[in-house]
Amino acid sequence: MxxxxxxxxxxxxxxxxxxxxxxxxxxxxxxxxxxxxxxxxxxxxxxxxxxxxxxxxxxxxxxxxxxxxxxxxxxxxxxxxxxxxxxxxxxxxxxxxxxxxxxxxxxLSGQEEAQAAYMGVVNTIDASDGLIIDIGGGSTELIQLKDRRVVAATSLPFGSVTLTESFLDKVKPTEEQVKTLEGFLREHFSSVEWLRDMNNPTIFGLGGTIRNLSKIDRKRKKYSLDITHNYRMSGKDVLDIYRLVRTANLEQRKKIPGLSKDRADIIIAGLAVVSGLVNYTQSQELAVSGSGLRDGLFYQYLLRNREVPFIDNLTQHSVENLMRYYNLELDHPRHVAKLTLSMFDQLQSLHELGPAERKILEVASLLHDVGILVNFYDHHKHSFYLITNSRINGLTHREILVAAYVAMSHSKPLQANILPHRDILNEDDGKTIKILGVILRIAEALERSEAGVIQDIRCHQYVDNVHLVALARHSAELEICDAFKGAADFKKVFGRNLFISAQNL
The missing domain is CATH 3.30.420.40 (ATPase, nucleotide binding domain)
Structure with a gap:
């Protein structure tokens, strides 16, 4: 290695x-x-x-x-x-x-620093259009995105440390000091010509200031996932926290839940930058990136033989990497995913779900057995934990949770108690989990022997029934018997009886 x-x-x-x-x-x-x-x-x-x-x-x-x-x-x-x-x-x-x-x-030059930060963000977050901000101690990089590509970039010669030293008393800044700093920032933002034309962009933020900002927000909301990467905040949340922090003295700031004590003396200046940018662009959303300069440098090294060190399909790349990282046997989950997605596509008129749910189902199918690494017994629960605590790029927190619940449902009926995460999931998500879960459960059963006995499936829909025909290479009694155990849940979810038979190829 x-x-x-x-x-x-x-x-x-x-x-x-x-x-x-x-x-x-x-x-x-x-x-x-x-x-x-x-x-x-x-x-x-x-x-x-x-x-x-x-x-x-x-x-x-x-x-x-x-x-x-x-x-x-x-x-x-x-x-x-x-x-x-x-x-x-x-x-x-x-x-x-x-x-x-x-x-x-x-x-690194300012442009090289901005380029590395950009690579760290676009190779780990589904960022198409918007504005990247990387607030450091001595500089701030701004990058405009269009179709995941850099349109414009600039490096501003100030950061949380230098702004604090130039404008603020570290213990308790006066109102006049804060106003002077905010005016300085507005002046610099207005000097960036391309920034003037950006109206309500999604801001992708990185750096210690942004990570602390997200942690403060998660603490005050009692957010049920301890995940920084791709956490989303409203522009109002950013401004509210800035107002809270700028009126507190140093000792009070050190006691704010989520704020690192070693950053308490420079956090006001850092938050002044991001809140100033939110105000200037009228942004309604901040997406927090846990990946930045170092990650960008890594991807530049990893993908150095490509013309552009750029990952096209974030989720596919991330899941494939996890499967190899966890040393999973690859043929079984891939075949389960093939059968699962085939059933999803053929039953689309029944469930009426779309491409976003299909992507979630594919992730759940590929990672459904990852919990076996912890223990075979209750591995469906371990799969839930590992999926929610692994970095799956290209998915929102909601999508990661749905995928984890679906994966957990592959061996047990309707495992969809979403109450612990009701701050992120809603009733419709619970219904989606049940639909995708029963599809995965049946498809996984059709690959029970992990030998590819069932090559494909055909679903025939009738008024009250669905007839699933398993196209088999040889005897599939084990698979058919196991899959039929999901018929009762299929009836609960789809309102139709499920019949399963095998047809030899």
């Missing part, structure tokens, strides 16, 4: 991501680490990295070395962003780092 270390040296913190890449192209996150170094602290108008910040940074990098060497890393990608990019003593600093650690950092 190839093991890659990606180090992102920012203005506020230095972060390490370790990823393993298997020979089949699948990959998994091995470990992560973060150290707050405040490299840009007190740079001043002379833009000089200060000795204390340099010492903190080198100490953090040495700690990272112990970690990635223990993992047997084979490739290191080390990049530095705004603080080093702007530093007048950049060359001396990089030499100090090299002498102390042996690491050679590549300093």
């Amino acid at each position: 190839e093991k890659v270390a990606i180090i992102d040296l920012g203005s506020n913190s230095v972060r390490l991501m370790l990823v393993g890449i298997s020979s089949d192209g699948s990959y998994k996150l091995i470990d992560e680490a973060k150290e707050g170094v405040r490299l840009s602290e007190n740079m001043g108008p002379e833009l000089t990295l200060k000795p204390a910040a340099i010492v903190r940074t080198i100490e953090a990098l040495r700690l990272f070395q112990h970690l990635y060497r223990a993992h047997g890393i084979t490739q290191i990608i080390a990049v530095a962003t705004a603080a080093v990019r702007l530093a007048s003593n950049q060359r001396e600093f990089l030499q100090q780092v090299k002498d102390a650690t042996g690491l050679e950092f590549r300093v």
